[in-house]
Amino acid sequence: MFPVCIDALKRALYFPVVRMKLRPSSLALLLLATLCACGAEADDPALGAASGLLAPDPFADRVVSFEPGDSAGFGQDAFPDIVLGAPEGNGSDAGSLDVLSLGRGGIIVLEFTDIILRDGPGPDLLVFENAFNGWTELGQVAVSEDGQIWHEWPCDPSDPDGDDSGCAGHRPVLSNSDNDLDPTDPHLAGGDAFDLADLGIETARFVCITDAGTNPYAGKTGGFDLDAVAVVHADEP
Numbered sequence: 001m002f003p004v005c006i007d008a009l010k011r012a013l014y015f016p017v018v019r020m021k022l023r024p025s026s027l028a029l030l031l032l033a034t035l036c037a038c039g040a041e042a043d044d045p046a047l048g049a050a051s052g053l054l055a056p057d058p059f060a061d062r063v064v065s066f067e068p069g070d071s072a073g074f075g076q077d078a079f080p081d082i083v084l085g086a087p088e089g090n091g092s093d094a095g096s097l098d099v100l101s102l103g104r105g106g107i108i109v110l111e112f113t114d115i116i117l118r119d120g121p122g123p124d125l126l127v128f129e130n131a132f133n134g135w136t137e138l139g140q141v142a143v144s145e146d147g148q149i150w151h152e153w154p155c156d157p158s159d160p161d162g163d164d165s166g167c168a169g170h171r172p173v174l175s176n177s178d179n180d181l182d183p184t185d186p187h188l189a190g191g192d193a194f195d196l197a198d199l200g201i202e203t204a205r206f207v208c209i210t211d212a213g214t215n216p217y218a219g220k221t222g223g224f225d226l227d228a229v230a231v232v233h234a235d236e237p
C-alpha cells in the first residue's frame with residue numbers, strides 16, 4: 001500500500017486535473033521548455049516507430065492528479081503535456097527543461113490508457129528526471145493496477161549520489177526526440193529503470209511519483225523534475 005498515492009487519487013475525484021492558464025511572468029520559461037521539447041509528444045508516429053512500438057505509444061497518456069509542493073511552479077505552463085510523451089534528455093552535462101518540478105513532497109499520478117505495463121525480462125518502467133553531472137533530485141516511485149492498491153519500490157534518498165537508493169532521479173537522460181536513442185531501451189535511453197518483478201506484481205496501469213523531500217528547494221524549480229515515463233514491456237489492453 002502507498003497511502004499518499006491513494007489519497008492523491010481520492011482528491012483527484014474532486015479536483016480533476018485541468019490545464020493551467022498561462023501566466024505572463026512564466027512566458028520566458030515556457031519558451032525555453034518549448035524550444036527544448038522540439039514538438040514530439042505522445043502521439044508522434046515517428047517516435048513510436050523509433051521506439052519499436054508503432055502504436056500505441058510507450059509513454060504516459062494522462063495525468064490523474066498533481067499536487068505540487070513548496071517551490072514547485074516550473075513546467076506548469078505546459079502541463080500536463082510536459083510530462084506526457086517522449087523524454088527530452090540533454091545528456092550527462094545538462095538537464096532537460098522539458099520537465100515539471102514537483103516541489104517539496106509533490107505528488108503526481110500518471111496513467112497508461114492504451115497499454116498495460118507488464119513484467120518482462122529485466123526492467124519494465126523507465127522514469128526520466130533531469131539529473132546531470134552528479135546533480136540529483138530524487139523521487140519515490142510506486143505503481144498500481146487499479147489506483148487503489150499501490151506497490152512502491154523502496155527508496156532511500158539519504159545517499160543522493162548512490163545509484164542503489166531505489167529512487168528515481170539518479171541517471172541522466174540520453175534519449176530525446178531529435179536522436180535515435182530508443183526511449184524504451186534501458187541500455188540506451190538513460191533515466192532510472194524499475195522492474196515489476198522486484199515488487200512481485202505482473203501488471204500496472206498507474207505510476208505515482210513523490211518528491212523525496214530531501215532535495216534542494218528554491219524558487220520554482222524545487223525538487224524532483226519529471227520529464228517523462230516510458231514502458232519497456234507492455235501489452236495492449
Ligand SMILES: [Ca+2]
Pocket residue numbers: 118119120121122123124195196197
Ligand atoms: Ca521485469
Ligand SMILES: [Ca+2]
Pocket residue numbers: 095129130131135136137223224225
Ligand atoms: Ca533535477
Ligand SMILES: [Ca+2]
Pocket residue numbers: 081082083084086087088098099226227228
Ligand atoms: Ca517532458
